[in-house]
Amino acid sequence: MNNKFLEIAINAAVSGGNILMQNYGKIIKSSQKESLRDIVTEIDALSEKEIVKVIQHSSDKYGILTEEQGQIGHLDNSYWIVDALDGTVNYIHQIPLFSVSVAFVKNGQPVAGAIYNPLAEDLFYGLENTGCFKNQKKLFIKDTPLSSSLTAAAFSGKAYNKKNRSGEFELFGRINDLSQGCLRTGSAAMNLAYVSAGNFGACWGNANKFWDIAAGLLFARLSGAVVKFHVVDDKKHLVNYLAATPKCWEELEPIVSDVIKLD
Amino acid sequence: MKKKLLIYGAGAIGRGYIPWLFSSKDYEFSFVESNSALCSALQSKKVFTTFRTKNNKYEKLVCQIENCFLPGKEIPTKYDAIITAVGPRNTLALKDKLAKVDCPIVLFENDMTLVNALRNLTGSTKIYFGIPDVITSNTAPQKLLDKDSLSLVTEDGECFVDSGAGELGGFINYVDEIELKKQWMAKLYIHNTAHCVAAYLGSQCGKTYLHEGMQLPVVYNIVEGVMGEMKNMLHVKYNIESEFVDYYAKKELSRFSNLLLYDPIIRVAREPFRKLAPNNRLIGAAQLALFSGIVPENLIIGILSAFLYDKADDSDYNIKYLVNALSPESFLKLIIRLNSHEALYLLILNRWDSIISKLNNLPYE
Numbered sequence: 001m002n003n004k005f006l007e008i009a010i011n012a013a014v015s016g017g018n019i020l021m022q023n024y025g026k027i028i029k030s031s032q033k034e035s036l037r038d039i040v041t042e043i044d045a046l047s048e049k050e051i052v053k054v055i056q057h058s059s060d061k062y063g064i065l066t067e068e069q070g071q072i073g074h075l076d077n078s079y080w081i082v083d084a085l086d087g088t089v090n091y092i093h094q095i096p097l098f099s100v101s102v103a104f105v106k107n108g109q110p111v112a113g114a115i116y117n118p119l120a121e122d123l124f125y126g127l128e129n130t131g132c133f134k135n136q137k138k139l140f141i142k143d144t145p146l147s148s149s150l151t152a153a154a155f156s157g158k159a160y161n162k163k164n165r166s167g168e169f170e171l172f173g174r175i176n177d178l179s180q181g182c183l184r185t186g187s188a189a190m191n192l193a194y195v196s197a198g199n200f201g202a203c204w205g206n207a208n209k210f211w212d213i214a215a216g217l218l219f220a221r222l223s224g225a226v227v228k229f230h231v232v233d234d235k236k237h238l239v240n241y242l243a244a245t246p247k248c249w250e251e252l253e254p255i256v257s258d259v260i261k262l263d
Numbered sequence: 264m265k266k267k268l269l270i271y272g273a274g275a276i277g278r279g280y281i282p283w284l285f286s287s288k289d290y291e292f293s294f295v296e297s298n299s300a301l302c303s304a305l306q307s308k309k310v311f312t313t314f315r316t317k318n319n320k321y322e323k324l325v326c327q328i329e330n331c332f333l334p335g336k337e338i339p340t341k342y343d344a345i346i347t348a349v350g351p352r353n354t355l356a357l358k359d360k361l362a363k364v365d366c367p368i369v370l371f372e373n374d375m376t377l378v379n380a381l382r383n384l385t386g387s388t389k390i391y392f393g394i395p396d397v398i399t400s401n402t403a404p405q406k407l408l409d410k411d412s413l414s415l416v417t418e419d420g421e422c423f424v425d426s427g428a429g430e431l432g433g434f435i436n437y438v439d440e441i442e443l444k445k446q447w448m449a450k451l452y453i454h455n456t457a458h459c460v461a462a463y464l465g466s467q468c469g470k471t472y473l474h475e476g477m478q479l480p481v482v483y484n485i486v487e488g489v490m491g492e493m494k495n496m497l498h499v500k501y502n503i504e505s506e507f508v509d510y511y512a513k514k515e516l517s518r519f520s521n522l523l524l525y526d527p528i529i530r531v532a533r534e535p536f537r538k539l540a541p542n543n544r545l546i547g548a549a550q551l552a553l554f555s556g557i558v559p560e561n562l563i564i565g566i567l568s569a570f571l572y573d574k575a576d577d578s579d580y581n582i583k584y585l586v587n588a589l590s591p592e593s594f595l596k597l598i599i600r601l602n603s604h605e606a607l608y609l610l611i612l613n614r615w616d617s618i619i620s621k622l623n624n625l626p627y628e
Binding site for chain 1: 536578579581582583584585587588589590593596597598
């Protein structure tokens with residue numbers, strides 16, 4: 001895989017993150033999308049615009065799939081995928097857990113990407129056949145068992161549906177009791193980044209948007225986690241996934257796949 | 264009865280220098296080496312040659328060894344003394360093995376803080392710091408390798424060890440804490456700082472061995488300039504006498520240029536992020552110079568040359584992606600961890616374009 005894609009992803013993610021920091025605590029308006037938790041602000045749009053500019057300046061050959069503008073250019077087998085602000089609700093409420101996620105996807109698989117949490121100044125980046133890094137350091141997970149791991153969940157952003165939501169809550173509760181806790185951090189990208197860095201032993205998501213998790217799925221895999229994902233709705237870009245240390249995976253895979261479909 | 268030494272690391276210092284410190288009449292050597300090919304070669308041959316440069320000639324020492332183990336196969340409690348020369352990143356990983364021993368343990372590592380860290384982790388109080396004040400190559404010129412593929416070349420250096428480890432014996436200067444600290448400061452800043460700058464500049468000029476880069480006047484002058492800045496810093500900040508730092512710097516310049524040593528640049532330049540850490544020999548040294556009222560112009564050139572280090576098989580090879588991808592501001596902030604209000608951040612940033620341009624235009628062969 002060409003280093004150029006990695007360098008573009010890093011540049012784009014940090015450029016978007018700089019916009020988020022310039023506007024941190026200055027949200028003027030926000031609007032609701034599918035649910036009360038699915039919010040967009042004018043800063044999402046500003047960050048996305050900057051990221052798209054960086055990508056197009058360096059790599060105008062490929063289309064871009066973004067959260068806010070949707071499809072830009074033609075999405076062939078290879079394309080960029082961008083979430084300019086993952087964790088918008090945290091950002092609005094000034095909880096320091098949000099990030100920019102940028103990935104390059106080839107034949108349905110993310111192969112290069114970057115996730116940047118500008119407040120923590122944590123830059124995660126990875127490239128297929130090369131590895132995954134946080135700032136200076138190459139990341140390798142430790143194979144921790146579930147009982148000594150912190151875990152995280154990302155619920156579907158869809159509006160309330162009793163059947164779906166009770167399944168999620170049931171799963172959340174079970175994993176919360178089987179581990180040192182299951183967090184709902186509000187940023188699926190950061191959940192996966194934290195799995196790759198060994199902070200979390202596992203994370204799972206139900207019907208998450210692919211732009212939230214594309215880079216993170218790559219990093220978790222490159223750092224040695226077991227990763228599976230299932231495309232729930234191709235048109236809406238909804239994906240289920242589980243990423244876990246091998247030991248966590250053994251315990252979690254049967255429990256999670258009982259509630260959400262994994263390939 | 265010979266003393267049994269166990270040496271962790273059969274690299275440059277372990278294999279090339281340590282055998283010169285202990286007479287084979289009184290000591291026997293065993294090694295622990297993680298490079299399986301090297302370990303296997305040493306274990307099967309049970310002998311290797313180390314050459315020492317003295318008066319522009321090589322002196323030869325054929326070193327017999329008892330064993331070379333892969334990590335985990337050794338039994339440290341069987342030995343009378345242990346010496347480590349595995350690199351600072353690998354030293355603390357020895358904690359479980361070293362917790363079980365009662366003999367003196369000497370760390371020939373480039374980090375004095377490891378002594379207390381390892382004492383805390385192992386509960387042992389018999390862990391001491393040692394300074395092999397020497398440059399040792401982890402290889403040798405082809406004519407020597409043709410005779411013994413395990414050959415190494417070292418200088419005729421001096422070795423300083425904490426006097427607490429005196430029972431170890433050998434051709435070692437056992438010194439008190441004050442002298443050890445003075446030697447360490449000189450080694451850390453006059454030697455280590457300038458040494459890696461010479462390596463990064465040499466790499467930028469496409470050279471393989473350190474002395475090849477030092478033959479270029481542009482490289483020599485910058486390295487000499489770095490030493491001057493470090494000498495001033497040591498004198499101002501630590502009150503180390505001028506005569507000592509002058510003597511030390513002169514000695515180092517001559518060593519770096521030693522035509523017989525064949526010190527590979529990839530050995531000296533490896534792991535640039537470690538050397539760029541806030542308290543280490545590049546950024547840390549520059550901060551100390553600034554705190555002492557010295558603007559380290561030459562060292563800043565050295566720091567930027569470290570940013571450009573590009574070796575695909577180095578463990579910090581990702582530095583290349585980050586330098587290419589990030590703006591200078593973001594690179595300094597996110598990766599080097601300098602704050603934007605710091606003097607060093609501003610000094611580097613203001614000089615970034617002109618120095619990078621100069622470095623990219625150094626003569627390349």
